[in-house]
Amino acid sequence: GEDVEQSLFLSVREGDSSVINCTYTDSSSTYLYWYKQEPGAGLQLLTYIFSNMDMKQDQRLTVLLNKKDKHLSLRIADTQTGDSAIYFCADRSGGGADGLTFGKGTHLIIQP
Amino acid sequence: DARVTQTPRHKVTEMGQEVTMRCQPILGHNTVFWYRQTMMQGLELLAYFRNRAPLDDSGMPKDRFSAEMPDATLATLKIQPSEPRDSAVYFCASGRDEEREQFFGPGTRLTVL
Numbered sequence: 001g002e003d004v005e006q007s008l009f010l011s012v013r014e015g016d017s018s019v020i021n022c023t024y025t026d027s028s029s030t031y032l033y034w035y036k037q038e039p040g041a042g043l044q045l046l047t048y049i050f051s052n053m054d055m056k057q058d059q060r061l062t063v064l065l066n067k068k069d070k071h072l073s074l075r076i077a078d079t080q081t082g083d084s085a086i087y088f089c090a091d092r093s094g095g096g097a098d099g100l101t102f103g104k105g106t107h108l109i110i111q112p
Numbered sequence: 113d114a115r116v117t118q119t120p121r122h123k124v125t126e127m128g129q130e131v132t133m134r135c136q137p138i139l140g141h142n143t144v145f146w147y148r149q150t151m152m153q154g155l156e157l158l159a160y161f162r163n164r165a166p167l168d169d170s171g172m173p174k175d176r177f178s179a180e181m182p183d184a185t186l187a188t189l190k191i192q193p194s195e196p197r198d199s200a201v202y203f204c205a206s207g208r209d210e211e212r213e214q215f216f217g218p219g220t221r222l223t224v225l
Contacts, residue, residue, distance in 0.1 A: 031212050042116075042203060043155075043216040050212075088155065092212070099145055099157035099168060100214060 002026040006089050006103035013111045018076040020106045022089030025070065029091040032065060033100065034074045037086045046074070046087075076108075084110045114138045116206050116217035124223045130192040133220045135204030136185055144187045145205040145214060146172075146179055155203075161187065162209065194224045 003025045012018045024032070030051050035043040049056045049063045049072075056063045062075040076083055086107050090100040117136045125131055137144050146158040159169035164181040172179065176198075178190045191198055201221050205214040 033214075035216075042218040043205075045213055045215065048212055090155075098143060098162070098207075099160050099171075100155075101157070102147075102155035104154040 002091070002093065002101045004089055004091055004101050004103035006087075006106045008104065009107045009109065011109040011111060012079050014079060014081060016079055018074075018079045018083065018108055020074045020076075020087050020089075020108065022072040022074075022103055023070055024072065024089070024091045024101075026091055026093055026101070027070070028093055029070075031092040032063075032072050033088075033090040033092070034061075034063065035088040035090065035102075037088065037105070039085075043088065079108075079110055081110050081112075084108055116204055116215055118202075118204050118217040118220050120220060121218060122221045122223075124225065125194055126225050127195055128193045129224075130190065131194045131198075131222060131224075133189045133202050133204075133222070135187040135189075135206075135217060137187065137204070137206030138215060139185070141206035141208050141215075142184075143207045143209060143214075144181060145207075146187070146189050147203040147205065147216075149201045149203060149219070150199075158189070158202075191222075194222075196224045198222060199224050 005023045033048040034046045060077045064073045086105040088105045089103040145160040158172045159179040181187045201219040203219045204217045207214045
């Protein structure tokens with residue numbers, strides 16, 4: 001079945017860039033998503049990318065997609081303490097199914 | 113500011129009791145999804161609806177779980193009887209066919225003792 005993998009933790013210093021990586025197995029994925037979850041809260045959609053694109057930028061966020069390697073990354077420039085959260089990668093299959101398959105999430109820890 | 117709403121936000125119940133969770137999708141959205149989040153399994157899709165019709169509930173334990181959309185403004189997820197292993201956060205999300213975003217509600221944290 002489909003699988004989405006992420007590292008569990010990432011620690012960065014405030015002001016540095018954070019790069020969160022994700023790999024997926026479903027070659028029919030049409031859209032790939034990044035969600036942010038703060039403690040006790042729901043999931044906030046940060047951005048998504050269509051599978052025929054290789055990059056998308058939105059303010060401090062840059063998404064890179066390597067479709068050949070099935071690798072997705074989220075770069076957060078100038079990381080702030082408010083960026084501390086769990087970041088989930090998810091994909092949406094092109095097989096007609098609309099539900100998302102999520103990775104386990106990456107805990108982003110900000111060091112002062 | 114349109115949001116998905118879910119009630120209750122927290123629910124503590126005893127094993128064997130019936131639990132009903134409710135979701136109000138964003139007005140105008142025609143797809144509704146139920147997800148469950150646990151420490152062990154992460155986020156899993158339980159069921160989803162398009163135009164109130166159930167399209168996929170393969171992720172849901174059929175013997176005790178049921179999902180319905182009585183109308184376009186209400187989706188329900190029911191567990192009967194509940195078991196301790198059902199303890200999790202249950203999220204509802206909604207979206208529109210022609211768009212690609214899914215917007216999540218704040219979740220219902222369920223604890224079954």
